Amino acid sequence: xxxxxxxxxxxxxxxxxxxxxxxxxxxxxxxxxxxxxxxxxxxxxxxxxxxxxxxxxxxxxxxxxxxxxxxxxxxxxxxxxxxxxxxxxxxxxxxxxxxxxxxxxxxxxxxxxxxxxxxxxxxxxxxxxxxxxxxxxxxxxxxxxxxxxxxxxxxxxxxxxxxxxxxxxxxxxxxxxxxxxxxxxxxxxxxxxxxxxxxxxxxxxxxxxxxxxxxxxxxxxxxxxx
Numbered sequence: 001x002x003x004x005x006x007x008x009x010x011x012x013x014x015x016x017x018x019x020x021x022x023x024x025x026x027x028x029x030x031x032x033x034x035x036x037x038x039x040x041x042x043x044x045x046x047x048x049x050x051x052x053x054x055x056x057x058x059x060x061x062x063x064x065x066x067x068x069x070x071x072x073x074x075x076x077x078x079x080x081x082x083x084x085x086x087x088x089x090x091x092x093x094x095x096x097x098x099x100x101x102x103x104x105x106x107x108x109x110x111x112x113x114x115x116x117x118x119x120x121x122x123x124x125x126x127x128x129x130x131x132x133x134x135x136x137x138x139x140x141x142x143x144x145x146x147x148x149x150x151x152x153x154x155x156x157x158x159x160x161x162x163x164x165x166x167x168x169x170x171x172x173x174x175x176x177x178x179x180x181x182x183x184x185x186x187x188x189x190x191x192x193x194x195x196x197x198x199x200x201x202x203x204x205x206x207x208x209x210x211x212x213x214x215x216x217x218x219x220x221x222x223x224x225x226x
Contacts, residue, residue: 001027001189002048002158007057009043009213017043019213020057025191027157030184032200033193034224035210041193044210045162048191049081050074062157079107082151082159082188086166088143090135096122096146097131103153121149125179141172148179158189165196173199197224 002025009018018040025031033041046052047059050066059066061080069077090099100121101114109117122128125145135143144164151159161180165173177192177199184190194200200207200223207222208215217225 001025001029001062002191003058003060004044004047005058005060007047007054007059009040009047009052010055016213018047018054018210021210021213021215022057023208023215023218025189028184028187028189030181030190030203030205031192032203032205032207032222033191033210034195034200034207036195038212039210040213041195041210042162043213045083045160045191045193048160049078049083079154080157082148082154082156084144084147084151084159084161084164086163088135088140088147090143090146090150092135095132095134096127096138096142099135099146100149100153103150107154109153117153118149121152124152124182125149139172140168141175144168144172144176145179148176148183152183152188156188158191159183160191160193162193163195164192165194165199170198174202177203200224 004021004023007018007021010016033044035041047054050069053067091102094102097118100118104114122131125148127142127145130138130142164176168176173196180190180192204221206220209217
């Protein structure tokens with residue numbers, strides 16, 4: 001489903017963010033990307049979202065080289081990838097319901113589809129009683145669950161979670177990871193980028209470890225080893 005083929009990213013003048021990275025992610029997989037700060041995790045996420053382009057190598061999504069995607073077609077491509085970030089990126093002037101609905105509006109969803117789907121999405125993430133709350137009125141864990149519901153609103157093939165537990169305490173971190181596992185069990189591919197040792201060791205799923213931009217380990221039931 002996703003293939004990184006000898007991918008390198010060098011920022012001018014000579015800062016190497018990734019070097020000769022190759023791996024595959026199968027449809028329905030759950031993969032964690034780990035590494036110290038500066039190891040290349042965020043660069044990898046940006047490359048997959050086509051926010052950056054590699055200096056060398058190729059990236060395939062569903063057998064299609066994403067570098068061949070025209071700029072005008074990028075929104076359609078990104079619709080297939082739901083992104084969740086550490087800082088939530090919610091709209092503070094919109095309610096929980098409106099934040100999720102807005103994602104569907106941007107992608108051309110009808111009023112009927114929004115009224116049908118948003119309550120279901122909020123139920124999946126356990127926020128059926130927070131429809132009318134604004135971001136300032138809910139906890140960090142609830143904000144992240146809202147962000148996940150928003151990512152799911154476009155019915156993506158893949159969820160990329162970039163440090164989704166970075167601002168959360170252990171209790172709420174577990175809630176978010178449990179939710180990502182639930183989404184994965186429903187058939188969505190999940191790529192988790194994190195430096196949270198406890199999260200990785202509890203998952204017992206595939207772990208790709210980056211070190212100074214290089215892929216140094218790829219283990220099917222990996223642990224956090226740096």
